[in-house]
Structures are given as C-alpha cells and as structure tokens.
Amino acid sequence: MASESSYYVPEQSRLPIFATVGLGLTAYGAANWVNGNSSYLFMLGSIVLAGVLWAWFGQVIKENMAGLNSDQLKKSYVWGMGWFIFSEVMFFAAFFGALFYIRTFALPWLGGEGDKGSTNMLWQGFEATWPLMTTPDAAVNGDAAKIAGPNAIIDPWHLPLINTILLLASSVTVHFAHVFLKKDNRKAFNWWLFATIALGVAFLFFQVEEYLEAYQELGLTLESGIYGTTFFMLTGFHGAHVTLGTIMLLVMWCRSVFAGHFKKDDHFGFEAASWYWHFVDVVWVGLFIFVYVLGS
Amino acid sequence: MAHGPQPGFKRWLYTTNHKDIGTMYLWFSFAMFFLGGIMALVIRAELFQPGLQIVEPEFFNQMTTMHGLIMVFGAVMPAFVGLANWMVPMMIGAPDMALPRMNNWSFWILPFAFAMLVSTLFMEGGAPNFGWTFYAPLSTEYAPPSVTFFIFAVHIMGASSIMGAINIVATILNMRAPGMTLMKMPLFVWTWLITAYLLIAVMPVLAGVVTMMLMDIHFGTSFFSAAGGGDPVLFQHVFWFFGHPEVYIMILPAFGIVSAIIPTFARKPLFGYSSMVYATSSIAFLSFIVWAHHMFTVGMPIAGELFFMYATMLIAVPTGVKVFNWVTTMFRGSMTFETPMLFSIAFVILFTIGGFSGLMLAIAPADFQYHDTYFVVAHFHYVLVPGAIFSITAGVYYWLPKWTGNMYNETMGKVHFWLSFIGLNVTFFPMHFVGLAGMPRRIPDYALQFADFNLIASCGAFLFGASQLVFLFNILRTINGGKKATAEVWEDADGLEWTVPSPAPYHTFATPPVVK
Ligand code: HEM
Numbered sequence A: 001m002a003s004e005s006s007y008y009v010p011e012q013s014r015l016p017i018f019a020t021v022g023l024g025l026t027a028y029g030a031a032n033w034v035n036g037n038s039s040y041l042f043m044l045g046s047i048v049l050a051g052v053l054w055a056w057f058g059q060v061i062k063e064n065m066a067g068l069n070s071d072q073l074k075k076s077y078v079w080g081m082g083w084f085i086f087s088e089v090m091f092f093a094a095f096f097g098a099l100f101y102i103r104t105f106a107l108p109w110l111g112g113e114g115d116k117g118s119t120n121m122l123w124q125g126f127e128a129t130w131p132l133m134t135t136p137d138a139a140v141n142g143d144a145a146k147i148a149g150p151n152a153i154i155d156p157w158h159l160p161l162i163n164t165i166l167l168l169a170s171s172v173t174v175h176f177a178h179v180f181l182k183k184d185n186r187k188a189f190n191w192w193l194f195a196t197i198a199l200g201v202a203f204l205f206f207q208v209e210e211y212l213e214a215y216q217e218l219g220l221t222l223e224s225g226i227y228g229t230t231f232f233m234l235t236g237f238h239g240a241h242v243t244l245g246t247i248m249l250l251v252m253w254c255r256s257v258f259a260g261h262f263k264k265d266d267h268f269g270f271e272a273a274s275w276y277w278h279f280v281d282v283v284w285v286g287l288f289i290f291v292y293v294l295g296s
Numbered sequence B: 001m002a003h004g005p006q007p008g009f010k011r012w013l014y015t016t017n018h019k020d021i022g023t024m025y026l027w028f029s030f031a032m033f034f035l036g037g038i039m040a041l042v043i044r045a046e047l048f049q050p051g052l053q054i055v056e057p058e059f060f061n062q063m064t065t066m067h068g069l070i071m072v073f074g075a076v077m078p079a080f081v082g083l084a085n086w087m088v089p090m091m092i093g094a095p096d097m098a099l100p101r102m103n104n105w106s107f108w109i110l111p112f113a114f115a116m117l118v119s120t121l122f123m124e125g126g127a128p129n130f131g132w133t134f135y136a137p138l139s140t141e142y143a144p145p146s147v148t149f150f151i152f153a154v155h156i157m158g159a160s161s162i163m164g165a166i167n168i169v170a171t172i173l174n175m176r177a178p179g180m181t182l183m184k185m186p187l188f189v190w191t192w193l194i195t196a197y198l199l200i201a202v203m204p205v206l207a208g209v210v211t212m213m214l215m216d217i218h219f220g221t222s223f224f225s226a227a228g229g230g231d232p233v234l235f236q237h238v239f240w241f242f243g244h245p246e247v248y249i250m251i252l253p254a255f256g257i258v259s260a261i262i263p264t265f266a267r268k269p270l271f272g273y274s275s276m277v278y279a280t281s282s283i284a285f286l287s288f289i290v291w292a293h294h295m296f297t298v299g300m301p302i303a304g305e306l307f308f309m310y311a312t313m314l315i316a317v318p319t320g321v322k323v324f325n326w327v328t329t330m331f332r333g334s335m336t337f338e339t340p341m342l343f344s345i346a347f348v349i350l351f352t353i354g355g356f357s358g359l360m361l362a363i364a365p366a367d368f369q370y371h372d373t374y375f376v377v378a379h380f381h382y383v384l385v386p387g388a389i390f391s392i393t394a395g396v397y398y399w400l401p402k403w404t405g406n407m408y409n410e411t412m413g414k415v416h417f418w419l420s421f422i423g424l425n426v427t428f429f430p431m432h433f434v435g436l437a438g439m440p441r442r443i444p445d446y447a448l449q450f451a452d453f454n455l456i457a458s459c460g461a462f463l464f465g466a467s468q469l470v471f472l473f474n475i476l477r478t479i480n481g482g483k484k485a486t487a488e489v490w491e492d493a494d495g496l497e498w499t500v501p502s503p504a505p506y507h508t509f510a511t512p513p514v515v516k
C-alpha cells in the first residue's frame, strides 16, 4: 500500500466529521453571540475546530514521513493550496470592488453628479469627497447625525510606509529561507524564517498602533461612514490574514527547529505557507496604493 | 485498499470513498428537493385563488425565500457535486477523489448548514423573508434577527462548496489515467472543471457580501447605507457578481450530463466535441461580465445598460452552439427513447425556451416591463426545472444501474417523465402570460384577471410534486432489486465508467487504466 506508484487513499477517518462538528458549533455559536447571547458555543466550537485541524495536519505530516505520499498525491496538495489562495484573492476582490464602486460611482451620484445625481435631492448640501469626512447624514443633520465622518485619517507616509517596507522585506526574507532550504542549509533557513516571522509580528504591532491612533485620536472607526467602513474592513481582513500567515510560518519554524522536519526536496508545508505569505504581501501593496495613498 | 465498506453508520460518518460521499450528496439533495418542494406547494396553494386564504403574508415571504435558498444551495448544487463525486473519478480512471478526507468534510458541512438555515423558521421573528437574493436594506435594516443565522449558514455552505470545488479541480487536473488528455475527457468532466473554477471564483464573493451585511447589521458599518456614504445598490452589484456565475454553476454540469446521454441513445458520437469545450469556456468567461442584467431597472448610466445588454445577448451564441450540437447529434441517429433520453430531449427543448425568454429579458428597455414580474419567474424556472433538475434526473436514471447493479423500472420511469413534463409546463408556461400582463412576483395576492392562469399553474405544481414520488419509489425499488444490469448497461455507451462491473465495486481503478 505504501508503494510509491499508487495513490494513497486513506481508508476512513474521524477527522472530517469532528471538524464539521467544530465548524458547525463555531458558526452557530458566532451567530448566537453577535445576536447578543453567550459566546460559549462559539468558543467551544473554535477550540474543537482548532484541535481537529491540528490533529489533521499532524496526520498528513506523519503520512508523508511514512512515505505514503506519492509524487502525484503531493501535487494534489499543491493544486489544493493554489486554488485556495485564488479563492482568497476573490474574497479580497469583493471588498476592493466595493471600494472602487463607492468611490467612482456611488459617492459622486450622491453628490449630485451625472444621470443618477437626483439622489442628491435626498441629501441636500452633501458634497462627494474622498476621503469622506462629512457623511450625507452629517451634511443634512449636522450634529444630530447618527453616522458622522472621521476627524482625520491615517497619514500614509508614516506607519503605513513603515509597514510596507516591513512586509516587502519579509517577502524577500522568506524567499531567502526557501533558497537556503533547497541548499540544505538548515541553519540559514531557520534564521531567515525567523526574520520573516519577526517582520510579520512587527507589522502587526504597528497595525495595532495605527488602529489605536485611529480610534483614540482621529475618530476614524468602523462607524464613521463609508471611509471608515472600507478602511477597516480591508485592512482588518488583511491583518487577520497576516496573523494567520504568521502563525503558519511560526508552525513551520517550530517544525524545523524542534522536530527537524523538511527535506531539501520535500517541504511543501513550508512552501504553502510561504505562498500564502507572498499573497498577503501582494494584497498589502494593493491596500497601500488604493486605501492609503490614493485614499488620502 | 482492497476492503469494502465498514458496517454500520460509521461507514457514512468516517468514509473517504467517493462513491459513499456521492451517494450521501445525492440523498441529501433529494431530501432538500422535497423540502423545498413542499415550500413551493405552500406558495402555489396560497396563489391558487386571489385573496389571502392559507398563510399570512409574512409567512408567504419566508416560504419564497426559503424555497429559493433551499433549491439553489440545497438541491441543485449538492446534486451536481454528488454526481461529480460518483462519476468524475470513474470517468477519468482515478482511484478516488484527490483529497478524500476533505471530501467527507465538504459533504458533512451541508446537513449542519441547512439545519441551521431551516431552524430559523422556528426562531423569534421568523425565517429570512427578504427573497433568495436578499437585497439590502430588506436583509439588513429591516431583517428579522434570524438573518444572522442565515449569514453564518451561507458562510459554511460556501466553505463546503469551495472545498468541494478545489477537490474536483485537483482530481481532474492531477488524477487522470495515462492517455486521458484534456481533450479526451468526457464533457461532464470538462463542464465540471469549469464549474469548479466558477465556484472557487464566486463563492468567496458571496462570503464577502454576507460579511458586509453582518457588519452593517451588527457593527455599525455603512456599506449599504446612504446616510454613511454607502449604497444599497452596491449590495446588488456584489450579489449579482456572484449570482450570475452561480446560475451557470447550476447549468454547466447539466450540459455535461446531456452531452453524455444524447450520444448514447442516438448511437452516434457527440457532434462537435471541441466546440462544446470552447462554448462552455466562453459561457463561463461571459458569465463574469453580465451581472447587471439583473439590475436594469435599478438604474445605471446608459453605457452600463448597453454594455450589460449586449454582453448578455452574446451568451446566446455559445449556448446556441451547444443546442445545435445536441440536435445535430440526434440527427439521423438510431434513436431510442429510454427514460434518460426522454429527460434529455425535454431538456434540449425546454431549456431553449428558457434561453429565449432570457434573451427577451436581456433587452434592457423590454426588461423595464418584465422585471420583477412572473415572466422572470417563468424564465428561470424553465432553465432550472427542465434544465438543471431534468438533467440531474436524467443522470440518475442513466447511471443508477451502474450504482446499484439493477435496472430501474422503465415503465415507471416513463410515467415519471410524462407526469413531470406535463406538470412543469402546466405550472410554468402560464406564468409567462401573467408576467407579461404585469403580475408582480413575491406577492401573496393578485388582481382578479390573473386568477385563471394561477389556478392552472397551481394544479400543474401539485402534479409535478406528486410525480416526484414516482421517482423516489422507482429509485428505492431499483436499490432493492430488479433486473440485473450488465457492465455496459447501455448498448455501446462510451466512457470508462461502463468498463467496470455493475454495481461499480467499492474501489475502482486502483491501478489506472490505459486510455488510447
Ligand atoms: C441565454 C441565456 C440566458 C439569458 C440571456 C438570461 C437572462 C436573464 C436576465 C436578463 C434576467 C433578469 C431578469 C429580471 O430580473 O428582470 C435573468 C434572471 C434569472 N435567470 Fe437568466 N438568463 C439566461 C440563462 C439562465 C440560466 C441557464 C439560468 C439558470 C440555470 C438562469 C437563471 C436565472 C435566474 C435564477 C434569474 C432570476 C433571479 C432572481 O431575480 O431571482 N438564467 N436571466
């Protein structure tokens, strides 16, 4: 069964049904929670899900080390990861698309421009600007507005610029890590990977700083109209992906340092994590340009 | 690898076998088909006469919403995934799906997701009532609290679809037997490859749009609120960017099934194989640039109206190529009319009617009249019922002998066909007329002049519903016995699935066959 030529089809597995229970509880619990009830189910579900995924990846690693995975099977994992990243790209595309639509069409129309400018009659006195500092609500209702705009926005040339440099550098370091792994230079691999993780953590640190500044000093929040909405949703989902990517890289680092995993010609776990990392990096470049620089 | 299935219920919980998982998908879909069908009958019962008699308007709205969601996400999509699970590995000579454990996960998420969705019916404030297209602000500001459960149910259904689609792509690209080049793949495999690509591209967009709703409802964002500078029309753009490819997700695999069945019973190879592949790819490509044909009346700059109008009409070209090829395949064939063939021929004719009404709707100025009337309901039911549902039914009859080892009862199959065929036309054809005359959709009452046609439609609906019981009965009988099927099942049918015994052994193609 373990021969190189046949495709390994696992006989039976408890993992997926437990993963389903975990995911189901997480989803049901999350809905319950945001509807104002307790968060226990959500917590329980997430713990189950995380535990099952841990066991699942562990199982796959064991199978690979036992030589069960033919080259063909490894390719299935490669395709799987590639298409997963594509689905993530499309998820971000929805939010970028929303930003473009709002900026190019919706806001100018609200401001009275073009064929559809008649909507301005509902919001008289509203002027379309970007960044949107005065929402239609604020333009009409002044201080009584429920959704007022931010007082100021993030300056792209401070923290965001630093973060851009950090993330771009981390893409380079993770590439070097890969190069050294392929040369079987374990020590250099560990160090370059460590550097990447450190850069990722630094990025997240500054991102948190930026959010604190936005909330505490600039009045820029999720609730501050469409600018805050698009700003936080795009950078927030990106930040969540950086967090996940950092965790993935950290797991890879631990596998290498503590368990001696990965061979110079067999290390798809690491490669998948590094692809993911390059992907979040590319998304950031899009954010830096379209949200920060062109948004200010 | 040599063993068979484990005994007991654990077989179904733990299985990694593509046939087991395919079976579960198909039964799940069938169950949802009946559940969604009952809701449709509630709708038709209420519309049997003008006036309000059976249900409250509020509940009527919940029925239209849940009917649509359950049929689209619970009946049609899982049925196609089930067929893909059963047939794709056998058609390309693979031992199983590429990622068998993930396959199990993709399936089992669905019962959980739908339990969650259906449970909203019993929640305070009732189930989602804003239509299957859940337009904001109906689905945000004015939604019942259960909308949050709907959102998370959609999230995990999406996860299931994406994982299922990734699995299918990986299987098709990576697991083909030696010699099975891309251009030798059966069309069902081709259409599924392209469908899977569409799924991976648009399910995340659906996830995005429900996330925006969630944020607007619970976290104070302004995506769909003009007061904060957002726009409810944004919802429609993002939704239909998912929604239009979604309708092709529900029809491309159908094209594949019909392209397998018609050659078998016409006893001729499929006419224009490669043009079928290119037509499918062009339809998939075009499906990304036509979404706003659902939004003509919402208002767009004139350039937008024109662009989406012409792009939509372009789709009729590759679709026409397909219809032409099916008809030409039958032309001068030695045709016989077993049940799968009957359903396939009806598919070709009735789907084409749906395509034509689609073309009418694509004409922006005309759509100003038709939009949100029963004409649209007639259109999409013609593409979905004799389109998607008939193709699935045809596929089930066609492959059932391979799955169970027994022949189904042909007479009963034909009875099922004719009752369904009559039932569906009686139900949906009159909707064209009431629609053109201005009857709006999604309203529990109507003006008196629409009464006759509605009465007819409701009778047809109950006939169609009842005839599905014949189908269920026939399947159960076939599973339990009947004339033994040969390996080939159908005379000279083409494809690797007919080279393995019937019923197909638990594991097929552990060593890949060689395809010449
Ligand atoms: C030649 C091909 C087609 C064309 C030109 C076409 C065109 C259209 C147009 C313009 C509309 C919007 C009508 C309105 O709301 O005013 C529409 C609605 C719809 N179409 Fe099609 N269509 C085609 C094929 C299909 C197929 C293959 C399916 C599914 C299998 C489908 C499913 C739907 C659905 C579900 C709706 C209504 C959605 C809703 O508002 O609830 N169509 N179609």
Ligand SMILES: [Cu+2]
Pocket (backbone or CB within 6 Å): B243, B244, B247, B290, B291, B293, B294
């Ligand atoms: Cu469409």
